[in-house]
Amino acid sequence: METVLTQKIKNIIFDYGNVIFEIDFKKAQNALLQLGIANIQEFFAHKSHNNLFNDFETAAISPAEFRSGIRRAAENENLSDQEIDAAWNSLLIGIPPGVHDVLLRVKEKYRTFLLSNTNETHYNYILDYLKREFSMSDNSDLFERAYYSQQMFLRKPDVAIFEQVIRENKLDPAETLFIDDSPQHIEGAKLAGLNTLLMTRHPRELEQVLIENNLL
Known part of the structure; x- marks a missing residue:
C-alpha cells in the first residue's frame, strides 16, 4: 500500500486467519x-x-x-x-501474545471491523478458545463489528460480502483499508473499491506491519 494512502484511511477491515489468528x-x-x-x-x-x-x-x-x-x-x-x-x-493454532492489545490500539484510531471466512465448527472452536485463553466471550470488544461468512451466507472474495460491510456501516471505500493474507480476497476487495494490504507475515508481526505502513 502506498504511504500516501494512509493519510485518508479512517476505517480498517481485518481478516482473521493468519492476520490475527494463526492457522496452519x-x-x-x-x-x-x-x-x-x-x-x-x-x-x-x-x-x-x-x-x-x-x-x-x-x-x-x-x-x-x-x-x-x-x-x-x-x-x-x-x-x-x-x-x-x-x-x-x-489448522487453528491460536493468537500470538500482544495481538489483542494491538487491535485495541488500532480501534482507538480507526473504525475497525472483522471480516472472516469461517464455518460453524471453527467458529464454535474459536469462541471456546477465546473464553479459555482470554476470558473473552467473542471478538466484539476488539472491533466495532465482526462479520463471519457463515452468518452472512456469503464468502470472500465475492464482491457482495465487501459491499454489505460497506453499506451496513456507511463506509467510504476510498477511506477504508482491507487487510487479508489471501491474494484472491484482496482482488475481491479491490472490486468493491477498497484500499488493500496483503498480509505476508506471521500474525505476531501485525503491529510491525501496521507501523511500517504508517497505520500505527
Missing part, C-alpha cells in the same frame, strides 16, 4: 490425509479447495452434511464426528 493449512492437510483423503492438494489448499468447504463457509450445508462430505472423500463411512472435527480444527 499444512496441519489440516496432514490431518485430512490421515483420515484417508488422498488427493489433498486438490481437495484442500490455501488458494483453492473443494466446493464442500465453500458450502460450509456460507452455511449452505450443516456440520453434519460437511462431515458426510469428508466421509465420502475419505471413502470411510466409519469416521466419527469427533475424528473429523479434530482433523478440521487442527
Whole structure:
C-alpha cells in the first residue's frame, strides 16, 4: 500500500486467519490425509479447495452434511464426528501474545471491523478458545463489528460480502483499508473499491506491519 494512502484511511477491515489468528493449512492437510483423503492438494489448499468447504463457509450445508462430505472423500463411512472435527480444527493454532492489545490500539484510531471466512465448527472452536485463553466471550470488544461468512451466507472474495460491510456501516471505500493474507480476497476487495494490504507475515508481526505502513 502506498504511504500516501494512509493519510485518508479512517476505517480498517481485518481478516482473521493468519492476520490475527494463526492457522496452519499444512496441519489440516496432514490431518485430512490421515483420515484417508488422498488427493489433498486438490481437495484442500490455501488458494483453492473443494466446493464442500465453500458450502460450509456460507452455511449452505450443516456440520453434519460437511462431515458426510469428508466421509465420502475419505471413502470411510466409519469416521466419527469427533475424528473429523479434530482433523478440521487442527489448522487453528491460536493468537500470538500482544495481538489483542494491538487491535485495541488500532480501534482507538480507526473504525475497525472483522471480516472472516469461517464455518460453524471453527467458529464454535474459536469462541471456546477465546473464553479459555482470554476470558473473552467473542471478538466484539476488539472491533466495532465482526462479520463471519457463515452468518452472512456469503464468502470472500465475492464482491457482495465487501459491499454489505460497506453499506451496513456507511463506509467510504476510498477511506477504508482491507487487510487479508489471501491474494484472491484482496482482488475481491479491490472490486468493491477498497484500499488493500496483503498480509505476508506471521500474525505476531501485525503491529510491525501496521507501523511500517504508517497505520500505527
